[in-house]
Amino acid sequence: MxxxxxxxxxxxxxxxxxxxxxxxxxxxxxxxxxxxxxxxxxxxxxxxxxxxxxxxxxxxxxxxxxxxxxxxxxxxxxxxxxxxxxxxxxxxxxxxxxxxxxxxxxxxxxxxxxxxxxxxxxxxxxxxxxxxxxxxxxxxxxxxxxxxxxxxxxxxxxxxxxxxxxxxxxxxxxxxxxxxxxxxxxxxxxxxxxxxxxxxxxxxxxxxxxxxxYNPGIKQALSRTAALLRDDRDLLEEVLLKPVFKKIIKTGKNNIVRLNLKELDKLHVALKKYVLRECIRRVNLKLVGIEYRHWRLIEAFIAKRKNNAAWHLPYGCRVRIKKGAVIFFNEGIKPQG
Structure with a gap:
Protein backbone atom coordinates (compact mmCIF):
# COMPACT_ATOMS: atom_id res chain seq x y z
CA MET A 1 0.00 0.00 0.00
CA TYR A 214 -13.42 20.13 14.64
CA ASN A 215 -12.17 17.92 11.81
CA PRO A 216 -10.82 14.35 12.18
CA GLY A 217 -9.23 14.82 8.75
CA ILE A 218 -7.44 18.09 9.60
CA LYS A 219 -4.07 16.78 8.37
CA GLN A 220 -5.50 15.86 4.97
CA ALA A 221 -7.33 19.22 4.81
CA LEU A 222 -4.18 21.21 5.55
CA SER A 223 -2.22 19.19 3.02
CA ARG A 224 -4.91 19.85 0.37
CA THR A 225 -4.84 23.55 1.18
CA ALA A 226 -1.08 23.61 0.63
CA ALA A 227 -1.49 21.86 -2.73
CA LEU A 228 -4.19 24.32 -3.88
CA LEU A 229 -2.14 27.35 -2.87
CA ARG A 230 0.94 25.83 -4.52
CA ASP A 231 -0.95 25.63 -7.82
CA ASP A 232 -2.03 29.27 -7.45
CA ARG A 233 1.55 30.29 -6.62
CA ASP A 234 2.90 28.44 -9.68
CA LEU A 235 0.41 30.22 -11.94
CA LEU A 236 1.24 33.59 -10.39
CA GLU A 237 4.96 33.01 -10.92
CA GLU A 238 4.62 31.82 -14.50
CA VAL A 239 2.19 34.50 -15.72
CA LEU A 240 3.19 37.53 -13.66
CA LEU A 241 6.34 37.19 -11.57
CA LYS A 242 8.85 35.82 -14.08
CA PRO A 243 8.33 38.69 -16.55
CA VAL A 244 8.68 41.24 -13.72
CA PHE A 245 11.82 39.55 -12.36
CA LYS A 246 13.38 39.53 -15.83
CA LYS A 247 12.66 43.22 -16.33
CA ILE A 248 13.98 44.74 -13.09
CA ILE A 249 16.32 42.20 -11.42
CA LYS A 250 19.88 41.72 -12.66
CA THR A 251 22.11 38.99 -11.19
CA GLY A 252 25.86 39.33 -11.65
CA LYS A 253 29.10 37.72 -10.51
CA ASN A 254 29.18 36.28 -6.96
CA ASN A 255 25.35 36.37 -6.84
CA ILE A 256 25.33 40.15 -6.56
CA VAL A 257 21.77 41.27 -7.34
CA ARG A 258 20.82 44.74 -8.58
CA LEU A 259 17.27 46.02 -8.44
CA ASN A 260 16.12 49.08 -10.41
CA LEU A 261 14.53 51.50 -7.92
CA LYS A 262 12.42 53.40 -10.47
CA GLU A 263 10.89 50.18 -11.79
CA LEU A 264 10.35 48.90 -8.24
CA ASP A 265 8.38 52.05 -7.38
CA LYS A 266 5.91 51.32 -10.20
CA LEU A 267 4.90 47.94 -8.79
CA HIS A 268 1.91 47.05 -6.61
CA VAL A 269 2.93 46.55 -2.96
CA ALA A 270 2.26 42.79 -3.20
CA LEU A 271 4.55 42.49 -6.23
CA LYS A 272 7.27 44.44 -4.44
CA LYS A 273 7.39 41.80 -1.71
CA TYR A 274 7.80 39.01 -4.26
CA VAL A 275 10.59 40.96 -5.98
CA LEU A 276 12.46 41.57 -2.71
CA ARG A 277 12.02 37.92 -1.76
CA GLU A 278 13.47 36.84 -5.10
CA CYS A 279 16.49 39.14 -4.67
CA ILE A 280 17.32 37.62 -1.28
CA ARG A 281 16.78 34.09 -2.60
CA ARG A 282 19.22 34.72 -5.45
CA VAL A 283 21.88 35.94 -3.02
CA ASN A 284 21.46 33.35 -0.26
CA LEU A 285 19.79 30.54 -2.25
CA LYS A 286 17.43 30.26 0.71
CA LEU A 287 15.12 32.38 2.86
CA VAL A 288 15.80 30.81 6.26
CA GLY A 289 15.52 33.36 9.08
CA ILE A 290 13.72 35.98 6.97
CA GLU A 291 10.53 37.00 8.77
CA TYR A 292 7.71 39.47 8.17
CA ARG A 293 9.48 42.12 10.24
CA HIS A 294 12.45 41.92 7.88
CA TRP A 295 10.24 42.71 4.88
CA ARG A 296 8.89 45.79 6.66
CA LEU A 297 12.40 46.92 7.61
CA ILE A 298 13.70 46.42 4.06
CA GLU A 299 10.80 48.46 2.67
CA ALA A 300 11.48 51.26 5.16
CA PHE A 301 15.20 51.16 4.39
CA ILE A 302 14.61 51.42 0.63
CA ALA A 303 12.05 54.22 1.08
CA LYS A 304 14.72 56.44 2.70
CA ARG A 305 16.76 56.43 -0.56
CA LYS A 306 19.99 57.16 1.36
CA ASN A 307 22.88 56.67 -1.08
CA ASN A 308 25.61 54.21 0.07
CA ALA A 309 23.57 53.21 3.12
CA ALA A 310 23.85 49.49 3.97
CA TRP A 311 21.73 47.14 6.04
CA HIS A 312 22.24 43.58 7.33
CA LEU A 313 19.86 40.64 6.95
CA PRO A 314 20.19 37.18 8.57
CA TYR A 315 22.83 34.71 7.32
CA GLY A 316 25.19 37.28 5.84
CA CYS A 317 22.92 38.94 3.28
CA ARG A 318 23.45 42.71 2.98
CA VAL A 319 21.44 45.41 1.24
CA ARG A 320 22.85 48.69 -0.12
CA ILE A 321 21.38 51.71 -1.90
CA LYS A 322 23.62 53.02 -4.67
CA LYS A 323 23.06 55.11 -7.82
CA GLY A 324 19.34 54.46 -8.19
CA ALA A 325 19.61 50.76 -7.44
CA VAL A 326 19.16 48.42 -4.50
CA ILE A 327 22.08 45.99 -4.32
CA PHE A 328 21.80 42.64 -2.52
CA PHE A 329 25.03 40.76 -1.81
CA ASN A 330 26.72 38.36 0.60
CA GLU A 331 28.90 39.59 3.43
CA GLY A 332 32.54 39.60 2.35
CA ILE A 333 31.67 40.47 -1.28
CA LYS A 334 32.36 44.02 -2.44
CA PRO A 335 29.92 45.07 -5.17
CA GLN A 336 31.42 47.31 -7.83
CA GLY A 337 29.80 50.42 -9.27
Missing amino acids: LTQQILNTISKYNMFKLGDRVLVGVSGGPDSVALLLVLHSLKKELGLKLYVASLNHMFRKDAASDVEFVKKLAAKLKASFLAGKVNVSKLHDSRGGSKEDTARTVRYDFFLKAAKKFNVNKIALGHTRDDQAETVLMRLIYGAGITGLSGILPARKFEKYLVVRPLIEASRKDIELYLKDNKIKPRHDSTNSQDEYKRNKIRKHLIPIFEKN
Missing part, protein backbone atom coordinates in the same frame (compact mmCIF):
# COMPACT_ATOMS: atom_id res chain seq x y z
CA LEU A 2 2.69 2.51 1.03
CA THR A 3 4.94 1.52 -1.86
CA GLN A 4 2.17 2.07 -4.41
CA GLN A 5 1.24 5.39 -2.84
CA ILE A 6 4.85 6.54 -3.08
CA LEU A 7 5.03 5.37 -6.69
CA ASN A 8 1.93 7.48 -7.43
CA THR A 9 3.54 10.53 -5.82
CA ILE A 10 6.79 10.00 -7.72
CA SER A 11 4.86 9.81 -10.99
CA LYS A 12 2.59 12.76 -10.16
CA TYR A 13 5.50 15.12 -9.56
CA ASN A 14 7.96 13.59 -12.08
CA MET A 15 10.50 13.07 -9.30
CA PHE A 16 12.80 10.55 -10.99
CA LYS A 17 13.98 9.40 -14.37
CA LEU A 18 16.10 6.44 -15.47
CA GLY A 19 19.73 6.79 -14.47
CA ASP A 20 19.19 9.24 -11.60
CA ARG A 21 21.82 9.21 -8.86
CA VAL A 22 19.92 9.88 -5.63
CA LEU A 23 21.21 10.90 -2.22
CA VAL A 24 18.78 9.78 0.51
CA GLY A 25 18.95 11.78 3.73
CA VAL A 26 18.37 9.34 6.60
CA SER A 27 18.24 10.26 10.29
CA GLY A 28 17.40 6.76 11.47
CA GLY A 29 13.82 7.74 12.36
CA PRO A 30 10.70 6.01 10.95
CA ASP A 31 10.07 8.37 8.01
CA SER A 32 13.55 8.46 6.50
CA VAL A 33 14.15 4.74 7.12
CA ALA A 34 10.89 3.89 5.33
CA LEU A 35 11.90 6.22 2.48
CA LEU A 36 15.24 4.46 2.04
CA LEU A 37 13.69 0.99 2.14
CA VAL A 38 10.93 1.82 -0.33
CA LEU A 39 13.34 3.49 -2.77
CA HIS A 40 15.67 0.50 -2.45
CA SER A 41 12.78 -1.82 -3.35
CA LEU A 42 11.98 0.36 -6.38
CA LYS A 43 15.51 1.16 -7.56
CA LYS A 44 15.54 -1.40 -10.39
CA GLU A 45 12.05 -0.45 -11.56
CA LEU A 46 12.91 3.26 -11.51
CA GLY A 47 16.53 2.88 -12.64
CA LEU A 48 18.04 4.61 -9.60
CA LYS A 49 21.47 4.52 -7.97
CA LEU A 50 21.11 5.23 -4.24
CA TYR A 51 23.51 6.85 -1.78
CA VAL A 52 22.91 7.51 1.92
CA ALA A 53 23.89 10.42 4.20
CA SER A 54 23.24 10.86 7.93
CA LEU A 55 24.07 13.83 10.14
CA ASN A 56 24.59 13.83 13.91
CA HIS A 57 23.28 17.18 15.20
CA MET A 58 24.67 16.38 18.67
CA PHE A 59 21.40 17.32 20.37
CA ARG A 60 21.41 14.04 22.35
CA LYS A 61 24.07 11.84 23.90
CA ASP A 62 22.79 8.80 22.00
CA ALA A 63 22.62 10.58 18.63
CA ALA A 64 25.79 8.84 17.44
CA SER A 65 23.91 5.55 17.74
CA ASP A 66 21.36 6.82 15.21
CA VAL A 67 24.11 7.43 12.66
CA GLU A 68 25.61 4.00 13.37
CA PHE A 69 22.18 2.43 12.81
CA VAL A 70 21.91 4.17 9.42
CA LYS A 71 25.46 3.16 8.51
CA LYS A 72 24.65 -0.51 9.12
CA LEU A 73 21.38 -0.24 7.18
CA ALA A 74 23.20 1.35 4.22
CA ALA A 75 25.80 -1.43 4.30
CA LYS A 76 23.04 -4.05 4.33
CA LEU A 77 21.51 -2.40 1.25
CA LYS A 78 24.96 -2.08 -0.37
CA ALA A 79 24.61 1.70 -0.63
CA SER A 80 27.55 4.11 -0.27
CA PHE A 81 27.33 6.05 2.99
CA LEU A 82 28.54 9.38 4.40
CA ALA A 83 28.26 10.46 8.05
CA GLY A 84 28.51 13.99 9.39
CA LYS A 85 28.71 15.57 12.84
CA VAL A 86 27.99 19.19 13.84
CA ASN A 87 27.37 20.69 17.28
CA VAL A 88 24.23 22.60 16.27
CA SER A 89 23.55 23.99 19.76
CA LYS A 90 27.02 25.57 19.92
CA LEU A 91 26.64 26.98 16.42
CA HIS A 92 23.19 28.33 17.28
CA ASP A 93 24.60 30.16 20.31
CA SER A 94 27.05 32.01 18.07
CA ARG A 95 24.58 32.74 15.24
CA GLY A 96 21.33 33.44 17.04
CA GLY A 97 17.91 32.90 15.46
CA SER A 98 15.94 29.73 16.15
CA LYS A 99 17.62 26.41 16.84
CA GLU A 100 15.37 24.75 14.26
CA ASP A 101 16.55 27.16 11.54
CA THR A 102 20.19 26.58 12.48
CA ALA A 103 19.71 22.80 12.38
CA ARG A 104 17.99 23.00 9.00
CA THR A 105 20.77 25.17 7.51
CA VAL A 106 23.48 22.84 8.83
CA ARG A 107 21.61 19.79 7.56
CA TYR A 108 21.21 21.16 4.05
CA ASP A 109 24.86 22.23 3.95
CA PHE A 110 25.76 18.64 4.84
CA PHE A 111 23.48 17.27 2.12
CA LEU A 112 25.22 19.53 -0.39
CA LYS A 113 28.59 18.19 0.71
CA ALA A 114 27.37 14.60 0.37
CA ALA A 115 25.70 15.32 -2.99
CA LYS A 116 28.97 16.68 -4.36
CA LYS A 117 30.96 13.75 -2.97
CA PHE A 118 28.71 11.14 -4.59
CA ASN A 119 28.07 13.20 -7.74
CA VAL A 120 24.28 12.81 -7.48
CA ASN A 121 21.63 14.86 -9.25
CA LYS A 122 18.73 14.32 -6.81
CA ILE A 123 18.34 14.52 -3.02
CA ALA A 124 15.44 12.56 -1.49
CA LEU A 125 14.09 13.55 1.93
CA GLY A 126 11.48 11.92 4.17
CA HIS A 127 8.91 14.65 4.78
CA THR A 128 5.38 13.24 5.15
CA ARG A 129 1.80 14.47 4.91
CA ASP A 130 1.89 14.93 8.69
CA ASP A 131 4.94 17.18 8.34
CA GLN A 132 3.08 19.13 5.68
CA ALA A 133 0.05 19.66 7.94
CA GLU A 134 2.25 20.76 10.85
CA THR A 135 4.17 23.19 8.62
CA VAL A 136 1.05 24.83 7.15
CA LEU A 137 -0.58 25.20 10.56
CA MET A 138 2.60 26.58 12.13
CA ARG A 139 3.01 29.15 9.37
CA LEU A 140 -0.64 30.14 9.60
CA ILE A 141 -0.32 30.70 13.36
CA TYR A 142 2.81 32.83 13.06
CA GLY A 143 1.82 34.56 9.82
CA ALA A 144 2.55 33.75 6.18
CA GLY A 145 1.49 34.60 2.66
CA ILE A 146 0.63 32.34 -0.25
CA THR A 147 4.23 31.10 -0.61
CA GLY A 148 4.57 30.13 3.04
CA LEU A 149 1.14 28.48 3.16
CA SER A 150 2.06 26.42 0.09
CA GLY A 151 4.01 24.40 2.63
CA ILE A 152 6.74 21.88 1.87
CA LEU A 153 7.26 21.52 -1.87
CA PRO A 154 7.14 17.95 -3.25
CA ALA A 155 10.05 18.85 -5.53
CA ARG A 156 12.23 21.95 -5.72
CA LYS A 157 15.60 23.09 -6.99
CA PHE A 158 18.36 23.51 -4.41
CA GLU A 159 21.47 24.90 -6.06
CA LYS A 160 22.09 22.47 -8.96
CA TYR A 161 20.19 19.57 -7.35
CA LEU A 162 16.52 18.62 -7.33
CA VAL A 163 15.22 17.92 -3.81
CA VAL A 164 12.33 15.45 -3.88
CA ARG A 165 9.97 14.24 -1.15
CA PRO A 166 8.34 10.95 -2.17
CA LEU A 167 6.55 10.57 1.21
CA ILE A 168 4.83 13.96 1.07
CA GLU A 169 1.39 12.39 0.49
CA ALA A 170 1.91 9.49 2.90
CA SER A 171 0.65 9.51 6.49
CA ARG A 172 2.85 8.73 9.47
CA LYS A 173 0.44 5.93 10.43
CA ASP A 174 0.94 4.24 7.05
CA ILE A 175 4.70 4.54 7.45
CA GLU A 176 4.64 3.00 10.92
CA LEU A 177 2.46 0.15 9.63
CA TYR A 178 4.88 -0.47 6.74
CA LEU A 179 7.84 -0.70 9.14
CA LYS A 180 5.90 -2.99 11.47
CA ASP A 181 4.89 -5.30 8.61
CA ASN A 182 8.53 -5.46 7.50
CA LYS A 183 9.77 -6.02 11.07
CA ILE A 184 11.95 -2.90 11.01
CA LYS A 185 12.67 -1.09 14.27
CA PRO A 186 13.84 2.45 13.50
CA ARG A 187 15.48 4.84 15.93
CA HIS A 188 13.36 7.33 17.88
CA ASP A 189 14.51 10.87 18.60
CA SER A 190 13.49 11.89 22.12
CA THR A 191 13.68 15.59 21.18
CA ASN A 192 10.60 15.08 18.98
CA SER A 193 8.50 14.86 22.14
CA GLN A 194 9.93 17.97 23.82
CA ASP A 195 7.72 21.07 24.00
CA GLU A 196 10.79 23.26 23.53
CA TYR A 197 10.14 23.23 19.78
CA LYS A 198 7.12 24.90 18.14
CA ARG A 199 6.51 22.03 15.73
CA ASN A 200 6.40 19.51 18.57
CA LYS A 201 3.80 21.53 20.47
CA ILE A 202 1.63 21.77 17.37
CA ARG A 203 1.94 18.01 16.72
CA LYS A 204 1.37 16.94 20.33
CA HIS A 205 -1.22 19.44 21.53
CA LEU A 206 -2.88 21.55 18.83
CA ILE A 207 -3.57 19.07 16.03
CA PRO A 208 -5.20 16.54 18.41
CA ILE A 209 -7.61 19.31 19.54
CA PHE A 210 -8.60 19.98 15.91
CA GLU A 211 -8.98 16.24 15.22
CA LYS A 212 -11.15 15.69 18.29
CA ASN A 213 -13.32 18.81 18.21
